[in-house]
Amino acid sequence: MTFSAPDSKTQTILAAAWAGFSAYGFRKTSMDDIARGAGMSRPALYLHFKNKEAIFRGLVASxxxxxxxxxxxxLAQEGALSQRLARAFAAHGGETMEAMMSSAHGMELFEASMNVAGDMIEEGEAQLQAVYGRWLRAESARGQLQMTGEADALGGVFCACLKGIKHTSKSYESYRSGVAEFAALCARALAPLP
Structure with missing residues (x-):
């Protein structure tokens, strides 16, 4: 499966759904709430998505x-290895992580993610792992970092550790701090020998 950017109407629906899910939780947000938030009728909403689970899957894909x-x-930006990893790891969670961790319904949304879109999460994590793997191979070939293992496996370690930080953080601030510490640790471990 390849994830692609949604069209503008779909983006409007997804934004309305995210606002509803963040404010009321997944279970309490109705298709009527989403349609109202998107400025359309419920029948028009059903032309785009068959139910709120499909909308939630659209959010995960996006x-x-x-x-x-x-x-x-x-990762492609110029700068020190530590800076590039810090920016990449911050982008891995993105604004969505802040919104989920700041919402009173954050835990419910995490659970809904796994229940409704677990397969998509697995596919998305594999894509992120591949992004890291390609970058690690290219940087290693250029002599910009040293690796003791295989690039795709290390990309998987990045993803697993970031997921661990997400699941053990009590707040968005502690998540950000954990991500920054992990980036610094990885940069030190990957820095080329003098």
Missing amino acids: YYAEAAHEVAAA
Whole structure:
């Protein structure tokens, strides 16, 4: 599966759904709430999505498409290895992470993610792992970093550790701090030998 950017009407629906899910939680947000937030009738909403689970899956797809793009862009920027990793790891969670962790319904949204779109999360994480793997191979080939293992496996370690930080953080601030510490640690471990 390849994630692509949604059209403007779909973006409007997804934005309205995200606002509803953040404010009321997944279970309490209705298709009527989403339609109203998107400025359309409920029948018009059903022309785009069959139910709120499909809308939630659309949000997950949109998140991963954006994250893959932003992570790749952050890694491609100039700067110290630690800065590029810090920007990439921050982009991995993106604004969505802040919104989820700041919402009173954040835990419910995390649970809904796994229940409604677990397969898409797995696919999205694989895409992010591949982004990291490609970058690690290219930087290693240029002599910009040293690796002791295989690039795709290390990309998987990045993703797993970032997921661990997300699941153990009590607040968005502690999440950001954990991500920054992890980026610094990885930069030190990957820095080329003098």
